[in-house]
Amino acid sequence: MFQLFLIAFRNLGTHRRRTLLLGGAIAGVTTLLVILMGLSTGMKESMLRSATTLATGHVNVAGFYKVTAGQAAPVVTGYPKIIEQIRQDVPELDYVVQRGRGWAKLVSDTAAMQVGVGGIDVQNEPGFRRVVMVKEGSLDALSRPGTLLIFEKQAKKLGVKVGDTLTIVAPTMRGTSNTVDVTVGAIAANVGMMSDFNVFLHAATLRSLYQLRDDTTGAILVYLKDLSQVPHVQARLRQSLEKAGHILMDNDPRAFWFKFEVVNREGWTGQKLDITNWEDEISFISWTLTALNSLTGVLIFVLLVIIGVGIMNTLWIAIRERTREIGTLRAIGMQRRRVLLMFLFEAMTLGALGTLAGATVGLGVCLGVNAANVTMPDVVAVFIMSDKLNLAVNAGSVIGAMVFITGCTTLISLIPSFLAARLKPVTAMHHIG
């Protein structure tokens, strides 16, 4: 076996130009794949991080309450009981919080902007504290009624500092607007692009703004210890909440504010619950991720096909050149299977060395880019979900890429190798050339 590897290895060394060309191509594709996967994973991480902090839990129990058929409010009534039930039914639970939801205009002396307002009970928000980095003021300020948290970009736009006063103007369903003056209690570092249109207000202040009862909230955000459990938990909650007498909306994997139109058109009144997951809530931006992944897939596929043709061709040449050697080895007693292995090893060794080199370069690029801390222009930042270019480096996916590409090169080489193994020793032995 070792000897077969040695032969494969040395043959690669003998045909240095050919090997470098093909190995280089394999390395190039690997590098590209590692970088693109890094970009995709980086985007996903950014998205997940910002989204699950600002807008959604891993699983959400939200819904709409309708006084009349055409007037839907995005609220959950009687939420304490639902939270109690979630604690019972979800052993995978990390923690659960409730947030008020609103859509309002934020007005300063110099500017105004439309934002989503989250009503937050900051004392009971462990995740929020972990992710939101306060630059000015403090999170604890938010435990005082009438206090608001905004993000750096918003602060700049509105021209406000901690301690300044802003007015929130919220349209109600009755067509009038309620207003409330709030104090900026904290200014936090931006968390991806989602922090551009989200602010957080003391929960009770939000309730009074919309004149909601104490046991009413916007959404219950459920955080799990393990993200892979999301589908199970989601399914289980649907069942158990339905059993507890709640009326559920049909599953609709979109963010909640896309649903007003549909909900308003339907004839029912009263409370319906809507169970979604984090992916649903950010689906309106995660298409960028899907697009990138599809693009990566197509690109890698095309490149692999080209490389596959190159490998087939090279092996054909190698087999032609070494026909007499194959015949000789078969004559002195090498079984067909070993001839097959000999050429497979050659393709595999080439693939392994090529991908190793490629992955090293790719990793280097990723780490370099991350270290350089490149700030992206706004247009790009919207697409990559972060103002910093973040190429996530994940050992598993890098090794996966290497194994995948090496596997492809080996697989494609099966065809010529198989034909080499089928050569009759007598014809091979007397082959001229």
Place this chain on the structure above:
Amino acid sequence: MNSGVAQSPIVSISQVTKDYTLGKVVVPALRGVDLQVHPGEFISIAGPSGSGKTTLLNLIGCVDTATAGVVRVAGQDTKQLSERQLTNLRLHTIGFIFQSFNLVSVLSVFQNVEFPLLLQRKLDKVQRRERVMQLLEQVGLAHHAKHRPNELSGGQRQRVAVARALVTRPQLVLADEPTANLDSVTGQNIIDLMKELNQKEGTTFIFSTHDAKVMNHANAVVRLADGKILDRLTPAEATRAMAAGAEAH
């Protein structure tokens, strides 16, 4: 010399024909050959180019099958064996020496000679090393063990090939014109070496040649012409017969 009449033959060929088909044309390469070779013999197959020497050796070497007739090697009818069994028969029973040496260019002399032992998987590393070095000693190339074939002369390469053919202690060694690519002195040396190993180890040799000087060393010369065996002579008779044949032209 032990002609081994009492022993059963290692090669037994009866009524063998071999046709090659080239498109629609059938080329008869062997036309009814009978031959018996006994253990320990040192036999030369002589004949002009195109007389069927290579074809005959290929059949004996189990790298090709006869169109008709029976080829028995080491007691086995080669027609009855599968590809896998034939390969095993070649690996364990037969050694090959080729006209153009056919060494693996990317392996060293040592590794080339060791290769059949690796395929056999009978000996461990230490035993293999001992066996390979012993053979390289015998062919006078112990100091060249680490060289690559392309660093050696033709004669040296053929010595490596001889060592590779004999390393597994095969019962039978086949050599198709082993001296054709060598000058006459070097060719003589190779034949001498083969003869020496034949006498020391009792290995059976069958080699083909069209060179009268080379066949002098054989126990017997089997003369082949147009795919048929003419006769089986002593070297002296063969030389005389060939000289007469040459005069007759």
